[in-house]
Amino acid sequence: MLSHGHYAIAFYAALIEAGIIPESELETYGSDDSRLPMSGMASYTPGMEISGGSLGQGLPIAVGMALGLRHRGNRAFVYNSMSDGELDEGSTWEAAMAASHHGLGNLICIVDINNQQADGPSSKVLGFEPLADKWAAFGWHVQRIDGNHLPAVVRAFDTARQLPDAKPRVILCDTLMGKGIPFLETRDKNHFIRVDPTEWQMALDVLDANQPQ
Amino acid sequence: MPINRNNATRFAAAETMNATVTEKKPRLTTSAMIASIAAEGQRVRAAPFGKALTEYAEAHPEIVGLTADLAKYTDLHVFAQAYPERFFQMGMAEQLLMGAAGGMAKVGLVPFATTYAVFGTRRAYDFIHQVIAEENLNVKICCALPGLTTRYGPSHQATEDLAMMRAIPGLTVVDPCDALDIEQAVPQIAAHQGPVYMRLLRGQVPLVLDEYDYKFELGRAKRLRDGNDVLVISSGFMTMRTLEVAKQLEADGVKVAVLHCPTIKPLDEATILAEARQPGRVVVVAENHSVIGGLGEAVASLLMHEGVMPSRFRMLALPDAFLDAGALPTLHDRYGISAEKMAASIKGWPK
Numbered sequence: 001m002l003s004h005g006h007y008a009i010a011f012y013a014a015l016i017e018a019g020i021i022p023e024s025e026l027e028t029y030g031s032d033d034s035r036l037p038m039s040g041m042a043s044y045t046p047g048m049e050i051s052g053g054s055l056g057q058g059l060p061i062a063v064g065m066a067l068g069l070r071h072r073g074n075r076a077f078v079y080n081s082m083s084d085g086e087l088d089e090g091s092t093w094e095a096a097m098a099a100s101h102h103g104l105g106n107l108i109c110i111v112d113i114n115n116q117q118a119d120g121p122s123s124k125v126l127g128f129e130p131l132a133d134k135w136a137a138f139g140w141h142v143q144r145i146d147g148n149h150l151p152a153v154v155r156a157f158d159t160a161r162q163l164p165d166a167k168p169r170v171i172l173c174d175t176l177m178g179k180g181i182p183f184l185e186t187r188d189k190n191h192f193i194r195v196d197p198t199e200w201q202m203a204l205d206v207l208d209a210n211q212p213q
Numbered sequence: 214m215p216i217n218r219n220n221a222t223r224f225a226a227a228e229t230m231n232a233t234v235t236e237k238k239p240r241l242t243t244s245a246m247i248a249s250i251a252a253e254g255q256r257v258r259a260a261p262f263g264k265a266l267t268e269y270a271e272a273h274p275e276i277v278g279l280t281a282d283l284a285k286y287t288d289l290h291v292f293a294q295a296y297p298e299r300f301f302q303m304g305m306a307e308q309l310l311m312g313a314a315g316g317m318a319k320v321g322l323v324p325f326a327t328t329y330a331v332f333g334t335r336r337a338y339d340f341i342h343q344v345i346a347e348e349n350l351n352v353k354i355c356c357a358l359p360g361l362t363t364r365y366g367p368s369h370q371a372t373e374d375l376a377m378m379r380a381i382p383g384l385t386v387v388d389p390c391d392a393l394d395i396e397q398a399v400p401q402i403a404a405h406q407g408p409v410y411m412r413l414l415r416g417q418v419p420l421v422l423d424e425y426d427y428k429f430e431l432g433r434a435k436r437l438r439d440g441n442d443v444l445v446i447s448s449g450f451m452t453m454r455t456l457e458v459a460k461q462l463e464a465d466g467v468k469v470a471v472l473h474c475p476t477i478k479p480l481d482e483a484t485i486l487a488e489a490r491q492p493g494r495v496v497v498v499a500e501n502h503s504v505i506g507g508l509g510e511a512v513a514s515l516l517m518h519e520g521v522m523p524s525r526f527r528m529l530a531l532p533d534a535f536l537d538a539g540a541l542p543t544l545h546d547r548y549g550i551s552a553e554k555m556a557a558s559i560k561g562w563p564k
Contacts (some may be wrong), residue, residue, distance in 0.1 A: 042348055049319075054343045060309045061344055064316020064324075067301060071277070072320065091340070094306035098313070101304070 001049035001065075003058020003082040004112070008040035011048065020047040056089025058082050059109060063095045066107040066168075077161065081110045085117035087128045093138070096168075100139025103166035108157070109140075112147060114175045116191045131172055140170045147173025148180075181206050241540035249417045250362055250450055250541065257417040258392035262355060263291025265399035266325060270296060276403060277317060279303055280327045281310040287327035287357045288415045307332045311340035311354070318350040323403060330356035330371030330412060338377060345408045346381045352408050359388065359412035359449060360501030361531055361548065366538035372531050376506025378410040379478050386478040387411040388448040388500070388508070389429070392418040394475055397429035405431060412449060421453045427473070434481040436488065440468030443559055444488055444523075447499040448474050448508050451529070455499050457552045462559060469559070470494070477508055482515055489521050495562050496523035501550065504530045524564050529555055 002011050009029065015021045021035070028034035035045050039053040050061055062080035069076055086092050099107050113131070115122045122128065135142045141163055145152045153173065160169040178184025178193060181203045187193060195203070251257045270276040270292065282305040284290040293300035301317075303310045307328055314326040326333070333356040334341070345352045356374065363369040378386045385405060389395045395414065402409040425437045437452070438459060447455045452473040459469035472488050474481065489496055489512075496516070498509035509528035516526070531548050545551040549558060 051343060051347050054339050056308075057312055057340060057344055060312025060340070061316040061319070063309065064313030064318075065320050066316075067313065068277075068317035068320035068322050071299075071317075071322070074320070091306075091308035091312065094304070094309035095312065098303060098306065098309055102301075 001058055001062060001078070001080055002040045002052045003050070003062075003080055003086060004055065005039035005041070005051070005053030007081070007083070007112075008036070008038060008045075008048070011040055012036050012045075015045070015047045018047065021045070055083070055086045056091040058086070059092050059095035059099075062107055062109070063098050063102070063104065066099070066104040067102060070104070070106055075106070077106050077108055079108050079110065081112070083117070084111060084113045084115065084122045084128065085125070087111070087122075087131070088117075088126045096135065096138040096140065099168040104168045105163070105166040107168040108160045109168065109170045111170060111172050112175055113172060114177050116177060116189055118191050120191075135170045135172070140168050141165065142170055142172065144172040144174065147175035180210060241543050250414065251417050251419045256420045258396075258420050259417055260288040260291050260415065261392040261395040261418050262399060262413050262415060263288030265396040266403075267292045267295045269400045269403055270299070273323070273403065274299075275321065275323045276325065277301060277322045278325050278327070279310055279314050279317070281305055281307050281332065283328050283357070286329070286415065287355065287413055289325070289327045289355075292325075307337040308340050311337040311352075312344050314352045314354075315340070315344035315348070315350050318345070318352050319348075323351050323353065325353045325355055325403075327355045327357070327413070329358045329369060330360075330374045331358065331369055332356075334371065334374040334377045334410075341378075341384070341408075341410070342381050346384045349383055349407050351406060353402050354408070354410045355413050356410070357413040357415045359414075361536060361544055361550070362414070362450075362501070362541070364538060364540060367535045370536055372503045372536065373505065374410075374412070375477055375500075375502045375508065376510075379506060379511065383407060384478065385409045385431070385476070387431070387475055388477055388502075389414070389475050390448070390450060390452040390473060391422050392420045393422040393427075394429050398431070398475070401429065401431040414450065419450070419453055421456060422473075429475060432476045432479060432481060434472050434474040434476070434484040436484075437471045437473050438469070440470040440494075442467050442494060442564065443469045443497060443562075444472060444491070444494045445469055445497045445499050445529075445559075446472045446474055446485060446488070446508070446512055448477060449501045451499040451501050451550065454550065454552050454555060458556045458559065461552065461556050465560065467560065474508060477511065480511055480515060482519075485512060485515060486519055486521060489516055489523055493564060494523060495525040495527065495559075495564055497527045497529055497559060497562070499529040499550075499555065502530055503533055504528050505533050525562055527558070527562055529558060 029036045030038045041051040058080045066078040156171045277299045278292045279301045314324040317324045445455045500508045
């Protein structure tokens with residue numbers, strides 16, 4: 001589930017890969033009457049688990065889903081994806097305490113630490129380090145990885161799923177926006193990256209050239 | 214009398230306030246945060262919410278209970294003792310309470326989430342709005358200490374909960390009167406598909422509606438007695454008080470009809486309009502809530518929209534102010550919602 005609703009566009013790509021929505025529908029993204037609004041909404045999009053966007057709501061919902069699934073004897077995992085900005089919200093930590101108190105081994109939380117939020121770098125807006133220590137102190141199993149390195153991400157998910165302990169698991173992902181496209185990596189981002197129409201082809205060319213064969 | 218906060222501005226909205234500055238009753242002391250609203254010697258039933266939920270849950274395994282450190286004070290402890298594996302303690306964390314209740318509803322359970330009305334509504338508003346109501350989730354929010362039912366001050370007085378909850382699209386809002394209303398409402402809100410906010414009276418809860426030919430029906434207002442002079446439309450324990458006032462006024466030759474309207478949203482417009490259209494009656498709305506945004510304004514808006522103009526329209530409600538702390542009889546008198554003050558107000562409003 002997507003706590004940070006504004007990551008919806010990436011989630012739509014995943015929904016296409018999963019065969020839940022057709023690729024052609026991406027053309028409607030953000031348009032009037034589209035099923036693909038700019039901020040993800042469960043009531044609009046098949047496969048979108050929650051209406052995120054009011055930040056800090058995902059983890060409390062995930063706690064309820066994990067408790068409910070366990071109560072019903074369902075062995076599924078609940079995955080909550082959230083942004084580092086959501087670490088500012090008290091509700092995130094209410095939920096972090098509860099997940100550990102209730103021993104939710106079926107809950108995996110992914111935090112995207114891109115150090116970007118509306119008013120500037122997250123670390124300047126409201127410092128959250130030492131983050132791994134904080135989650136560990138709240139009773140979570142913690143992994144901190146390079147979130148742009150896909151093999152590391154996959155390994156972290158495997159580890160999180162295979163832990164025997166009845167404790168919730170968090171994967172802290174340090175990431176860089178625009179990774180792999182040098183002129184975007186270094187651009188002054190201010191939370192949103194502005195990409196001019198002429199730059200899209202340049203970005204695609206760079207990615208294609210660097211794609212592993 | 215602690216009236217140092219009673220400046221003119223704060224009480225400008227209340228018409229019934231004048232008598233309070235001269236009151237000479239013995240000064241009552243406060244000993245508990247939660248006082249029963251039952252009068253001495255009144256018939257009561259204990260924990261009607263907890264018992265009704267426990268009974269309903271027996272045949273409905275999808276029912277679960279969650280609370281934010283207030284199981285005992287919302288009567289949810291009765292359910293928790295009967296079904297410990299279906300009870301989930303969320304700690305003193307109301308955003309988590311509402312978020313997790315939403316999550317549980319998303320996996321097919323029917324969560325009853327309880328806390329005090331102030332915390333459930335004011336602290337967790339966005340979670341009720343976005344997590345629960347926007348997705349039309351099957352969560353039943355049941356909150357104790359509605360309106361002015363505590364001896365604490367504004368920290369615990371939920372005088373604007375109905376206004377806040379009414380403003381949320383798709384949320385059903387219920388303000389029951391007594392133990393019977395609560396017992397009959399629980400299975401109906403549980404069976405209703407969609408989110409519900411219900412105000413709770415807990416502990417020793419008065420029992421009055423069994424004396425009338427009455428059944429709770431979600432979405433319906435019910436006339437409890439008829440009268441040609443005044444129509445009082447009321448909800449919550451104010452219906453109980455209105456019935457008492459109606460009996461008193463009958464002795465003075467004033468005939469009061471009482472329309473109990475426990476479902477605040479959606480409003481039973483047809484019944485309210487039919488009653489309000491009867492000519493020659495003063496229409497009064499009585500509620501345990503601020504004059505802003507509750508049943509009174511809902512009814513006023515309906516009447517205006519439909520062009521129904523009673524000879525006089527008045528609200529018996531709490532002022533738009535931060536209210537005092539103190540003993541409930543003192544406060545209800547001070548703010549005009551004691552039976553005595555209500556009777557005096559109604560007598561002062563000729564047709």
